Amino acid sequence: MSVTLADILAARSAIRGVADATPFVPSPFMSAQAGREFLLKLETMQPIGAFKLRGAMNAVAALDDDAPGVACCSTGNHGRGVAFAAARRGLRAVVCMSRLVPEAKVEGIRALGAEVRIVGTSQDDAMAESLRLCEAEGLLEISPFDDPRVIAGQGTIGLEMMEARPDLGTILVPLSGGGLAAGVAVAAKAINPQVRVIGVTMERGAAMAASIRAGQPVEVTEHASLADSLGGGIGLANRLSYPLCRDLLDDVVLVTEEEIRHAMQVLYFEDRMVAEGGAVVGLAAVLYGKVQAAGGPIATIVTGRNLDMDVFTQVVTGQDVTLGDQTLKGRAYAA
Numbered sequence: 001m002s003v004t005l006a007d008i009l010a011a012r013s014a015i016r017g018v019a020d021a022t023p024f025v026p027s028p029f030m031s032a033q034a035g036r037e038f039l040l041k042l043e044t045m046q047p048i049g050a051f052k053l054r055g056a057m058n059a060v061a062a063l064d065d066d067a068p069g070v071a072c073c074s075t076g077n078h079g080r081g082v083a084f085a086a087a088r089r090g091l092r093a094v095v096c097m098s099r100l101v102p103e104a105k106v107e108g109i110r111a112l113g114a115e116v117r118i119v120g121t122s123q124d125d126a127m128a129e130s131l132r133l134c135e136a137e138g139l140l141e142i143s144p145f146d147d148p149r150v151i152a153g154q155g156t157i158g159l160e161m162m163e164a165r166p167d168l169g170t171i172l173v174p175l176s177g178g179g180l181a182a183g184v185a186v187a188a189k190a191i192n193p194q195v196r197v198i199g200v201t202m203e204r205g206a207a208m209a210a211s212i213r214a215g216q217p218v219e220v221t222e223h224a225s226l227a228d229s230l231g232g233g234i235g236l237a238n239r240l241s242y243p244l245c246r247d248l249l250d251d252v253v254l255v256t257e258e259e260i261r262h263a264m265q266v267l268y269f270e271d272r273m274v275a276e277g278g279a280v281v282g283l284a285a286v287l288y289g290k291v292q293a294a295g296g297p298i299a300t301i302v303t304g305r306n307l308d309m310d311v312f313t314q315v316v317t318g319q320d321v322t323l324g325d326q327t328l329k330g331r332a333y334a335a
């Protein structure tokens, strides 16, 4: 079982008119920093404020009308996508999340009519609860990243980017469970095998990065982060997103909380855009010289904008930011 360009083309038909065709725009400031054209794929403009609607819609589209409903675990945005897609088809949806998921994300999911279960303190706890529910109540599991329909749905982003700009040299992809990076890499490399696809994630608790280094899926300790969407394990029984990321990613780069904060400030002050910490790691990687771009423009996917507005205010006004039991010391924006 794997995911091919044909699966991604089929996914594009399944999501057309609802979760596709987001803007793809240049950032003059980032282009100056990178010394070459730098483009932003704005998944913040999705109806749920994040790209995960693509995979969720493709997975839900594959279900029968008399399906008993769906369950998933989520760091917030996948649950929102599943809730939206299930509601459109009149299906029951149960979203399992840990206590690390910000309240703003939990509320967004409830507002779409899904049932919410808060369990434990890690994405792994939420994953166990989702699997238990599927067993107990006959619901159908939609993994946030280790599902071929979800990976194909996320891959439509790579298709749109390569079709708009066949000259792209490097694509920087925010990386957590790897469904997005796997789908984008399959699509982009099918169109141009030369294009480089680089995963970017936060320094602390980067499960896919640690797994690729170890040569097999491993568990990591989860930490509070500005990039809360990138938290969580990849599952020790990972079947798809791990091998695809291991085989297709040209590199995996890590960024610190300081660097993520600065990238959120850059996007806000220079491009006048609001995005989550997990969505700006591609900008952070370039701002801190962590990727050597070669041959052609660089693009990154600004993956979502579903952040707590109190945290966002602290970030852009340069105040201290509380991350779990740690404090990221305040720092005002300076280009």
Ligand SMILES: *Cc1c(COP(=O)(O)O)cnc(C)c1O
Residues within 6 Å of the ligand: 050, 052, 077, 078, 144, 145, 174, 175, 176, 177, 178, 179, 180, 181, 229, 230, 276, 278, 279, 303, 304, 305
């Ligand atoms: C889920 C998510 C990611 C990472 O996607 P994976 O498929 O888990 O690697 C990145 N950014 C945001 C905003 C997300 O919600």
